[in-house]
Amino acid sequence: MDSLEQRCILADLVRERGLSLAALSRDLLRRNAAYLQQYVTRGSPRLLAEADRALLADYLGIDETVLGGRPRGAVTHVPLLAIGASAGRGRLVDAAARRVAQPLPSALLEQLGVAPAAASMIVVEGDSMAPTLADGDTILVDSADRRVTAAPRLYVLRIDDALMVKRVALADGVWHVTSDNPCAPDPGRFDPGTVALIGRVRWLSREPD
Numbered sequence: 001m002d003s004l005e006q007r008c009i010l011a012d013l014v015r016e017r018g019l020s021l022a023a024l025s026r027d028l029l030r031r032n033a034a035y036l037q038q039y040v041t042r043g044s045p046r047l048l049a050e051a052d053r054a055l056l057a058d059y060l061g062i063d064e065t066v067l068g069g070r071p072r073g074a075v076t077h078v079p080l081l082a083i084g085a086s087a088g089r090g091r092l093v094d095a096a097a098r099r100v101a102q103p104l105p106s107a108l109l110e111q112l113g114v115a116p117a118a119a120s121m122i123v124v125e126g127d128s129m130a131p132t133l134a135d136g137d138t139i140l141v142d143s144a145d146r147r148v149t150a151a152p153r154l155y156v157l158r159i160d161d162a163l164m165v166k167r168v169a170l171a172d173g174v175w176h177v178t179s180d181n182p183c184a185p186d187p188g189r190f191d192p193g194t195v196a197l198i199g200r201v202r203w204l205s206r207e208p209d
Contacts, residue, residue, distance in 0.1 A: 003043055006068045011040045013060055028055055050110065070106050077101040078109075078140070080121045085156045085165040085198075087126035087133055087179075104140070112202050118144035120199070122156060122165075128184030129154075129165060137206050139165065143199035148175055148192070154201035159187060159194075165201060 152169035
């Protein structure tokens with residue numbers, strides 16, 4: 001079901017029940033009165049926000065999937081790279097690294113804003129990013145998010161063909177690549193063109209002790 005069909009269904013339901021798009025926007029969703037009218041007639045926003053969709057579906061007594069929600073329990077199979085991202089000195093990248101499918105809740109990817117096509121998972125090796133990341137953690141990497149800012153964030157990156165996960169920040173025109181573990185060495189400072197960012201770490205899975 002495409003966006004246009006979802007919008008038409010919503011408009012029909014509201015009209016049949018003698019409701020008002022403006023009133024629903026204002027009183028139910030706590031948004032601008034024109035919010036749903038613009039969605040129905042112009043497709044703006046292209047998709048309803050998850051919270052808005054849930055409120056509307058509950059109020060109208062319909063399944064959320066009618067308004068574009070995913071079926072409950074839906075999963076997305078994300079590639080799990082067989083080679084790990086080292087949290088230590090770095091591990092050489094195997095160009096033929098095998099991939100296996102790792103199921104993740106589709107709602108989790110949607111909540112994080114990670115497109116399925118840009119998602120992959122890697123197992124962390126080493127303790128240089130402890131306590132943030134531990135040896136054996138599985139991290140979700142967003143290859144669409146490779147913008148380094150002044151705020152230090154976690155990335156999987158490749159330095160001299162070694163794959164590693166580190167914290168990266170932009171300062172004075174260079175990337176500062178650091179470890180979280182104070183006992184581990186920092187890779188150092190690099191010109192942006194000399195380091196390949198694979199993607200930003202957005203989520204981690206850790207086995208209980």
